[in-house]
Amino acid sequence: MTSTTTQNNLIDLLPTRVSDDNGLAQDVKQGLSQSPKKLSSRFFYDAKGSQLFQQIMELPEYYLTKLEHQILSRQRKEILFAVDTTSPFQLVDLGAGDAYKTKLLLSELMGMKADFSYVPLDISQDQLSLLLEDMHHRWPSLPVKALAAEYFQGLEWLNQHERQRKVVLFLGSNIGNFDLDEAKNFLCTLRQSLHPEDSFLLGLDLRKDPEKIRRAYDDAAGVTSAFNLNLLHRINKELQADFDLDEFQHFAEYDPLEGTMRSFLISRKAQEVTIGALNQTFQFEAWEAIHTENSYKFSLRQVEEMAQDCGFKVQDVFTDPSHGFADVLLRPVH
Ligand SMILES: C[S@@+](CC[C@H](N)C(=O)[O-])C[C@H]1O[C@@H](n2cnc3c(N)ncnc32)[C@H](O)[C@@H]1O
Incomplete structure (x- = not known):
């Protein structure tokens, strides 16, 4: 080192x-190939993601x-x-x-x-x-x-x-x-x-x-939504992908039995996304979810x-x- x-x-x-990419390519390849699809929350924090997280910390929720x-x-x-x-x-x-x-x-x-x-x-x-x-x-x-x-x-x-x-x-x-x-x-x-x-x-x-918890991950101003979607933007930028951010939406739900707050990105329609750096195309069904974060x-x-x-x-x-x-x-x- x-x-x-x-x-x-x-x-x-x-x-x-x-x-060089801290394992982003490998995580994306693995996560989008499995069912249900998954991306790791540790990749939220590029420069833009870190900036958005600063804003989240100031939100009333x-x-x-x-x-x-x-x-x-x-x-x-x-x-x-x-x-x-x-x-x-x-x-x-x-x-x-x-x-x-x-x-x-x-x-x-x-x-x-x-x-x-x-x-x-x-x-x-x-x-x-x-x-x-x-x-x-x-x-x-x-x-x-x-x-x-x-x-x-x-x-x-x-x-x-x-x-x-x-x-x-x-x-x-x-x-x-x-x-x-x-x-x-x-x-x-x-x-x-x-x-x-x-x-x-x-x-x-x-x-x-539970309501207080849920609101913290789905704020009225939409900053958490932008934070979650930024993960796709990062993949577009760093792995030459073509995610259309308007065709995915943030969704967050709290399970009071398990104590797990879960965040997802939902594909609004059937679509395919190509990730240049992986030389691979991934299919999304309409309303299919990518699990992006757990907050226990x-x-x-x-x-x-x-x-x-x-x-x-x-x-x-x-x-x-x-x-x-x-x-x-x-x-x-x-
Ligand atoms: C929610 S922020 C928390 C920052 C600060 N500790 C706080 O309490 O406000 C999470 C930080 O952990 C880093 N992180 C997430 N997963 C990580 C991992 N597996 N290894 C090292 N750092 C990680 C992120 O880059 C981010 O800066």
Whole structure:
């Protein structure tokens, strides 16, 4: 793996990606060949997708960011006390995005002159470049090492190259994008890469009024719809495809039995789409769905059980006053 130094010697952008397109072509080929059709939500965040997600976070319906922001802004001192900031550590931010909420913790840590470095890890290199610039302007003395990688690739790289204590963040209910088996697998795999002195702060969207959940993924202004459709635009651009965006529509539904919010792109008519980079044509029936995202909503009991099964103990649970969102602090059990 090579490392590129940008702006100053405290910032390294490590291109740890699987391939030039991060696996987009392979995911599209596989996902559109199966029934029902599927595309991975991890490809939402190109430059345009990241911009649209910023707008989503500001929507009145999108409660997730506001609730987690409230938790981190009101309880950051308690959270940092619980993870122990008295000895040096790396703050590893899985799926960092624009680090909007992480900045609350960073600002507190900078204020207390904690001995730490910041390691944002994200599959979107566009997103990381913007974040690096922002960090450089805000806190020029903060050592930042950005990893452009898939979660576990990045963690594996860190384990091989760095030996410092880790405080790992997985905020924004990103874990909800996995199905339950994958989420458990994620926790158990993460546990294997952590040492007893490390800690893990996990942000989770909790079960609540199903209508409130559904509206968060189908806003009145149509920004979530544009965000979902942008995936097809990205495939058009990066894989030379000819999706007609007017002939697909966003659809989102919440299943209160399972706690799963699902998003789809629906083909409005029978049509075929050619993907130049794959040299392949895909058939769509009228009203056929492409499953693009799961956003799982948890109960705290479920999280505790899953964490215990994977060798973590729950050290603390930080919630907002409505108990709509939780940041759970987990410690590896040894
Ligand atoms: C919803 S944003 C969350 C950003 C931020 N952590 C927050 O809480 O607001 C999800 C971020 O995770 C990244 N991401 C999604 N799947 C990923 C994967 N498999 N590996 C690494 N990053 C991923 C996306 O590129 C995006 O920036």
